[in-house]
Amino acid sequence: MKRLAAPAAAGFSTIKTLVQQKLYIEALRTSIALPNPNLDFTDALYANDSDIVVFNSILSGLARFGQFEPCFMFFNQLRQKGLKPDVYTLSSLIKASDTIEHNGMAHGLSIKMGLVQNVFLISGLVENYLKNGLLSSAEKCFEESSCLDYVVWTAMINGYIWNNKFDKAKELFKEMRGIGLDLNGFTLTCLLTGVLDAKEGQQIQGFSKKTGFLSGRSLYLHNAIMNMYSRCGYQSDAIKVFDEIPDHRCCFLDREDRGGFLSIE
Numbered sequence: 408m409k410r411l412a413a414p415a416a417a418g419f420s421t422i423k424t425l426v427q428q429k430l431y432i433e434a435l436r437t438s439i440a441l442p443n444p445n446l447d448f449t450d451a452l453y454a455n456d457s458d459i460v461v462f463n464s465i466l467s468g469l470a471r472f473g474q475f476e477p478c479f480m481f482f483n484q485l486r487q488k489g490l491k492p493d494v495y496t497l498s499s500l501i502k503a504s505d506t507i508e509h510n511g512m513a514h515g516l517s518i519k520m521g522l523v524q525n526v527f528l529i530s531g532l533v534e535n536y537l538k539n540g541l542l543s544s545a546e547k548c549f550e551e552s553s554c555l556d557y558v559v560w561t562a563m564i565n566g567y568i569w570n571n572k573f574d575k576a577k578e579l580f581k582e583m584r585g586i587g588l589d590l591n592g593f594t595l596t597c598l599l600t601g602v603l604d605a606k607e608g609q610q611i612q613g614f615s616k617k618t619g620f621l622s623g624r625s626l627y628l629h630n631a632i633m634n635m636y637s638r639c640g641y642q643s644d645a646i647k648v649f650d651e652i653p654d655h656r657c658c659f660l661d662r663e664d665r666g667g668f669l670s671i672e
Contacts, residue, residue, distance in 0.1 A: 459490045466499035478503035494525050501531035510535040529554050530562040537566035561594045568601040576601055592620045592628040599631040605639040
């Protein structure tokens with residue numbers, strides 16, 4: 408068996424020490440900087456007899472650092488080790504799914520493990536399908552989940568907006584209200600990004616005021632309303648909304664809108 412080169416041996420020793428001290432994120436950073444990070448980090452985990460909490464911490468870090476292939480590799484290893492994946496494990500897998508194939512695998516595992524009703528898993532799967540342009544797959548995932556939570560429904564509304572299906576977004580929003588699901592400022596912000604008719608935007612603005620979402624420092628929603636008016640050519644209304652915001656330093660008008668406004672930094 409070949410001996411490790413001096414730098415690699417030293418790197419492995421450092422990683423092993425960090426894992427033993429439960430400094431998993433630091434160990435992950437050290438591993439990624441090495442020539443052969445996957446092998447060094449895997450050996451360190453096995454040497455420390457790590458449990459599911461450790462693997463979940465590592466998977467979360469890998470997903471956050473954009474290490475997609477290693478994330479799935481570690482998932483396979485935790486299963487080989489006899490550990491049972493949980494909702495946190497799958498959450499990291501979904502976050503790391505940068506391809507249609509990866510998202511399909513994560514979706515299949517969610518179904519197999521009976522976790523297709525989890526709000527954050529479903530919203531993540533829906534968003535991934537939409538980012539890859541698979542609107543029908545996102546709709547199927549959404550409909551099969553039967554998940555009555557505003558997070559999932561907002562993700563689907565946002566997906567319709569991304570895919571220029573504003574009428575479907577409005578229908579889903581109306582259905583969302585009809586069944587009594589909670590709304591928040593982000594749901595309304597998503598809807599406003601697809602508005603091309605100032606009258607529709609005014610209705611959403613009126614609803615936002617009536618429900619109290621425009622009170623206080625709801626800056627994202629204020630920004631969305633300003634940009635909607637600017638996009639529709641109603642600059643004076645955009646300025647009026649701007650004047651109503653308590654802290655002007657934290658708002659902006661989209662540079663890509665064609666209403667003639669500059670961003671306010």
